[in-house]
Amino acid sequence: MDSQKSSNIPLFRAPYLIWKELMENMGPIDLALLSMCSQKMEQAVSALAKRHYPYEIGVRFGKGQKCEISLSTYGSGESKIELNTTTLGEIHHCLKVIEQIWKIFRRTTTSAIFETGMDEFKRRVILDWASRNSRRFSHAALEGDTSTDDEVLHFLDVFKRCCILQLLAPTSPQFNWNLPFHLESLEIVDPGFKIENLWTMNCNSVYIFKSSFTAAKLKHFILKWKFGNEKLNVSTIRIEKSDFSMQRMLQGVPIAAHHELAGDDDEDDNIYGITNKENKMLVISESIDPFGHLINFNF
Template identity: 90%
Template sequence: MDSQKSSGIPLFRAPYLVWKESLENMGPIDLALLSMCSQRMEQAVSALAKRHYPYEIGVRFGKGQKCEITLSAYGSGDSKLELDTTTPGEIQHCLKVIEQIWKIFRRTTTSAVLETGMDEFKRRVFLDWASRHARKFSHAALEGHTSTDGEVLQFLDVFKRCCILQLLAPTSPQFNWNLPFHLESLEIMDPGFKIENLWTMNCNSVYIFKSSFTAAKLKHFILKWKFGNEKLTLSTIRIEKSDFSMQRMLQGVPIAAHHDLAGDDDEDDNIYGITNKENKMLVISESIDPFGHLINFNF
């Protein structure tokens, strides 16, 4: 619904039950746009939204000329809206619509997807705006087939407080993972991500998918942690398992403890404990989740 056209609809001249039913039959996107017509309309929609509100807002800032907003409401499917973001005025209107959705539907979670390769001006406007509203976002992802170091660094900085933070774009070999800010958790899907980067990451937990890590590289990483002097900031590392076994990865590694949860030879139920020279424990296990078969390192 066009918010400018809707302002001419004499909705409040109708009997209360008529306009109330009209609002109740509207989707959340239309309600949010309608609420922008006047203060009275905003109050009416806000009162209705206390009972009918979306539980998730999805925002996709694309490198093209559109911004996509998706609202997932209880008991119904997705409502989608595409807004032009070609001009500065259109960009600002898009951001105002998102802010209005937050204002009307208060009990929500918000996820953001940014595409790499976006126009520099548009990206700067979006990220500056997102930085001011960082606490609104619970999930953020950067997607693309290529990326610049600046794109990745700015994205991670703005959304560093997100519960779910995903880097779904490749980084350059020169990207410095010793970030000037701390990340609670990060999911990485980058075949070019090097295992050496784990030593410098300023992060608590990292989840690595589509990696090129081999059993030999992981074994070297474990031995370096056990016998070396380098400190590791990470407390949890989860890596998508490739076509190698845990036994192959740990062959020749001194094991301090081994527990078979299932009481049989099922490797997926094995837990291994390894200590370093400071007597700290590394627990290695396997798990299966929607992402696939993972190896878990807990320090």
């Protein structure tokens, strides 16, 4: 599948939903069905996002045009609906069934998982968060095996468009959701790709959070890369001040040097501090080692 086609793969924006599809032999019809699923589930979830659900709803698209829908409660087994789908009308009916299930099971739970797989690159997005009544930290991870610029740009586009804006900007006019949880941490993992082609895109991703620091109760934001090739020349992984576009993102506040970092003093870290419009200090640290690249945002 070329990058142009893969860029059209839809994204699922449904918190409290487990959504899975097989990643082998996805044909044009499968992608059309996924698009329909995305639209219908987004409508259903946007109307019900104020509640938690102790149920898992899974959808798998396998070889041929078989669609499997499964519903299970936590720790109580699983029931399934299986359809051999050949038309969009059939999957549309299938999604109506899901919507009805979604509306019926309105209960509370302490956690939920969102998962989706995409195309032959076998990328996956996992969001796992706790309810506001839970004290454990939430976690989100983005993983992928990338080999070209087009792949990684699409991969980062997935991050930007998938749940993050909804999670962190509940007061956004575009997503009028009163979300019952706070995302405490975010981790982005991209094995096997060099940082130069990621940084600008990740800055654009960070841009989403600019107006959401207070509304989202965000306390800790982590961007982390782990490289599959341990022989990677880490000297090519660097951030220059001239390349750092957070300055224009945070109301043009200048970047100031900051030299204190809790942790191991022996580490060779480059640290930059930025003050946002609410006069809160944002500390950006860069740690480079043979196994990965870590940027911490603490505010």
